[in-house]
Amino acid sequence: MITIKNLVKHYDNHVALNHIDLSVGKGIVLGLLGPNGAGKTTLVSILNGLVDFQEGEIEIFGMPLNRELHAIRKRSSFIPQSLALYDNLTVLENLRFFAGIQKISGNDLHQNIDYALTVNRLHPLRDQKAATLSGGQKRRLNIAIGLLNNPELLYFDEPTAGIDPESRNAILETVRSFKNDGKTVVYTSHYMPEIENICDDVAIIDHGRIICQGSLETMLQGEKGDSVLVELLHASKAQLSELAGNHKGVEVIDAATLMTHHLSAREMGALLTALEAEHIALKQIRYGTTNLESLFLRLTSQGSCDV
Amino acid sequence: MFRAMLLKEFLLLLRDRHALAALFIMPSIFILIMSLALKDTLGSDRVLSSYTVVDQDNTAQSGRLQSFLRDNSALQVHEVILTNAAQQQQALNGALHFVLSIPQGFAQNLGKEQDGPSLLQLTVASDVKPEVLAFFQAELTKGIMRLRLEKMQAELAPFLPDVAQRLEAMAFAGDGLVAVHFNGMKANEQPTSTQQSVPSWIVFGMFFVIIPMSTVFINERKQNTLMRMSAMNISVPVLFAGKIAPYMVINQIQVWLMIMVGIFVVPLFGGDALTLGHSITGLFMVSLGLSLAAIGTSVLIAVMAGTVEQATTIGGIINILLGAIGGIMVPKFYMPQAMQDFANVSPMSWGLEGFLDIFLRGLGAEAVIMESLALTGFGAGLLLVAGMIFSSKMKRGA
Numbered sequence: 001m002i003t004i005k006n007l008v009k010h011y012d013n014h015v016a017l018n019h020i021d022l023s024v025g026k027g028i029v030l031g032l033l034g035p036n037g038a039g040k041t042t043l044v045s046i047l048n049g050l051v052d053f054q055e056g057e058i059e060i061f062g063m064p065l066n067r068e069l070h071a072i073r074k075r076s077s078f079i080p081q082s083l084a085l086y087d088n089l090t091v092l093e094n095l096r097f098f099a100g101i102q103k104i105s106g107n108d109l110h111q112n113i114d115y116a117l118t119v120n121r122l123h124p125l126r127d128q129k130a131a132t133l134s135g136g137q138k139r140r141l142n143i144a145i146g147l148l149n150n151p152e153l154l155y156f157d158e159p160t161a162g163i164d165p166e167s168r169n170a171i172l173e174t175v176r177s178f179k180n181d182g183k184t185v186v187y188t189s190h191y192m193p194e195i196e197n198i199c200d201d202v203a204i205i206d207h208g209r210i211i212c213q214g215s216l217e218t219m220l221q222g223e224k225g226d227s228v229l230v231e232l233l234h235a236s237k238a239q240l241s242e243l244a245g246n247h248k249g250v251e252v253i254d255a256a257t258l259m260t261h262h263l264s265a266r267e268m269g270a271l272l273t274a275l276e277a278e279h280i281a282l283k284q285i286r287y288g289t290t291n292l293e294s295l296f297l298r299l300t301s302q303g304s305c306d307v
Numbered sequence: 308m309f310r311a312m313l314l315k316e317f318l319l320l321l322r323d324r325h326a327l328a329a330l331f332i333m334p335s336i337f338i339l340i341m342s343l344a345l346k347d348t349l350g351s352d353r354v355l356s357s358y359t360v361v362d363q364d365n366t367a368q369s370g371r372l373q374s375f376l377r378d379n380s381a382l383q384v385h386e387v388i389l390t391n392a393a394q395q396q397q398a399l400n401g402a403l404h405f406v407l408s409i410p411q412g413f414a415q416n417l418g419k420e421q422d423g424p425s426l427l428q429l430t431v432a433s434d435v436k437p438e439v440l441a442f443f444q445a446e447l448t449k450g451i452m453r454l455r456l457e458k459m460q461a462e463l464a465p466f467l468p469d470v471a472q473r474l475e476a477m478a479f480a481g482d483g484l485v486a487v488h489f490n491g492m493k494a495n496e497q498p499t500s501t502q503q504s505v506p507s508w509i510v511f512g513m514f515f516v517i518i519p520m521s522t523v524f525i526n527e528r529k530q531n532t533l534m535r536m537s538a539m540n541i542s543v544p545v546l547f548a549g550k551i552a553p554y555m556v557i558n559q560i561q562v563w564l565m566i567m568v569g570i571f572v573v574p575l576f577g578g579d580a581l582t583l584g585h586s587i588t589g590l591f592m593v594s595l596g597l598s599l600a601a602i603g604t605s606v607l608i609a610v611m612a613g614t615v616e617q618a619t620t621i622g623g624i625i626n627i628l629l630g631a632i633g634g635i636m637v638p639k640f641y642m643p644q645a646m647q648d649f650a651n652v653s654p655m656s657w658g659l660e661g662f663l664d665i666f667l668r669g670l671g672a673e674a675v676i677m678e679s680l681a682l683t684g685f686g687a688g689l690l691l692v693a694g695m696i697f698s699s700k701m702k703r704g705a
Contacts, residue, residue: 048538052702073540084535086315088322093315100311101549102539145535 001026001153001184002047007056009042009208016042018208020056024186024201029179031199031216032188033296039208040188041081044155047186048078060153077151081158083138084145087131091122091141094130099148116144119174136167143174154178156187160194172198192293202292206300220291227294228268230258231283232275239278247271253297256283308541312549313556319523320557326519330561334512335568338505342569342578345500355381356439358405359398361389366414368454375450376407382446399432405443406430417451418458426451499579505569506662507635510655512565513558513594514601514629517622520554521609525618528609534701543698547690551602558598562590584665589672593661596679599686600654607693610700629655657681 007020017039024030034040045051047058049069058065060072085094095113099105104112117123120140125133130141139159146154156175160168175198178185189195195202196216203213212219232240237255244250249261250271260268275282320326358376362369376382385403389395395406408428416426427447431440456474464471527533536546569581584590604625612618630636633653642650650656661678664670 045534050534050537050701070540073538078535078538080531080535082529082531084531086319086532088319089315093318097311097315098535098539100314101308101536101541103308149539 001028001061002186003057003059004047005057007043007046007053007058009039009046009051009053015208017046017053020205020208020210022203022210022213024184026184027179027182028201029175029185029187029199031195031202032186032205033190033192033195033202033292034188034205035300036190038205040205041157043205044078044157044186044188048076048155049073050078074149075151076153076155077146077149078155079143079146079157079159081161083142085130085138085141088129090127090129091117091133091144092126094141095144095148098145102149104148112148112150115150116147119147119177120144121170134164134167136163136170139163139167139171140174143171151183153184154186156185156189158189159187160189160191168194192296196292204296204299212295212299216292219295227291228260228263229253229286229294229297230260230271230275231286232256232258233281233283235278235280239280243271243274243278247274251298257297259294259297308545309549309552313553316523316550316553316557320519323519323522326522329515329518330512330557331564333515334508334561334565335572337508337511338501338565338568339573339576339578341504341508342499342501342573343576345504346578356404356435356443357383357385357402358407358443359385359387359389359403361395361406361408363411364409364413368414368417368458369409371454371457372409372413372447372450375453376446379446382443395430399430404432404435404439407447417454418462501569501573501579501581502667503638503663505565505581506659506666507638509562509565509594509662510597510633510658511626511630511635512561513597513658514604514626514655516554516558516601517605517608517626518619520550520602520605521612521618521622522615524550524606524609525612525615537701543694543701547606547694550606551599551690554602554605555595555598558601559594562594581666584667584669586665586671586675589661589665589670589675592672592679593658593665593675593682596661596682596686597654597658600658600682600689601686603686603689603693604654607689607696610693610697629653632656634659654682654685657685 002022002024004020004022007017007022008015009017020039020043022043032040032043042051046053047060047065049065049072061075063072065072086097089097092113095116096109099109099113117126120143122137122140122144125137130138133141143156143159159175160171163171172194175185175187179198179200187195187199199216201214202216202219204211233256235256237252240252240255240258244252244258247267247270249263249267251259251261253259258271260271263271272282320330360373360376362373373384377384385398387398387403389398389406399406406429408430410424410426410428413426429444429447456477460471460474463474524533527536533546537543541549566581566583570583571580574580605622608618608622608625612621630653632650633655634642634647634650635655639647639650639656639659657678661675661682664674664678668674
């Protein structure tokens, strides 16, 4: 469905995407994970033909992006992170406008609007002004607009940012339903549980490079076990590196974070004692961190994939 | 596609009370106020000055002089009794411009050669404009000359009846001696303050599309609605066309609403009714050119400004500057020649001249071709620049 080869994008002297290779199969939900500024939004913008790139080749639906952008866009849809809609129009007016500019008319217009309203549970709100909707309802309308052309491929850019858990669950359920409909989804997010919940494949992007890509299941195989995240106050990376050298199963994530793997209670006690001896205060200890989160933190700190 | 864009812009505008006020109510009020405020300055039956008479002669001749003055609608007599200097000074500090004193012996001295004291005494308020004083003096001189002519005619009648009869005929020839024709207007038609004001404030009001246009455009850009539309295969030219078309319609609604205000509302408040001129085609040519110029300016500002606040502030300042330079605030004929020449840099001046050609000078479509082309070229040029900047920003992901 999507094949990216050697993609390079830079803004003046800043390299945003550094020789990216990525492929996404049909009917797959791909989670695109990465810290802020890693290049996720730039990649999605390029895939939608919104931003130029300097090098590389992109094929979508087997068609080259730079030559068949029009045809590709007709079969795909981009749901931006921001609420790209009109507050002063009603839900239905928003949908009609965005359908109208895509030249959707007649039976398709009614069917597609009905589908978008149904999937996003917006029927009862159809005559309500967007300005009066809650944050979660606006997000759903934002998604509904993206469904008007009945796309085969959907790009979601942080669709659940800043909304309540109930709305988040509703949106995740909607994305899951796309998978059942055979649609392909590229889903960018910060939230690891979301990615674990809905994605088949994951690509982790950091500093403009894809540092790991594969099926979620395969990736997490190496992460089975009891990981504990130890967050610290006022530590230095040198101190932590020394500590990690003295304790088995302890990994330094950054200057304020350690991750432990398969530590017994005694080993954990020894680590905490050592921290206390070094006058390093604890911020919090997180047991039961998700496997994907631990993998993500490890990979983004190491800068490479070893799974 | 255009239908959807048109409908969207209309719905957004209809639900934006501030924009509606800026586009429709503000220029309507300007037209009403300025038509009424300038009625006495530009109208045909305006009152130029007010005066009172202290008649110490009380003769038929002094009465005749007052009668001549009363016949002139530009001079308004106030019947006040002034018995001392203090009352006179108080009157001149108030509503009166002149106190005319007709001294005793006026009638007797009419036929004498002017080597003694003046025939009349005129006291003038300190704020009277020189041209108004000159006009009043000329009216008094004219009155005296008529009285002298009448006196000569009466004296000659017994001896030279033919000459006396001819003198009588000449004395009462009146204003018909000079026929006045206003350029492009029918006989008996005169330019009014409404004819001057409506075109000015139509032009000014049309440029106020900057406010709703830039507000919607910048919000669309900030919320990534434009980006979303771009991802839906809407190209920049189509996107711009989707902005231009609705606002051209809105501008035309403005033009015709302002014209209706001039025709129907201004007379309700005592002003002169607007007359349309003779060329609807010319009117459309100028208004469409002006619309493109206003929309081009709006889109360029919207593309370049970072925030709605910036756009509305910059847009407002540009509007006022273009209006001040272009003869909207102060009619060009009040300006010195150098300023009149400078006014030609403002597209508002081109539009105003085009409208004045139609409304005031009664000219046809051929007279406004240059103005219309200049406005269209100006607007198209700005849209081109705006399109290039916008495309570049979008492609850079800015």
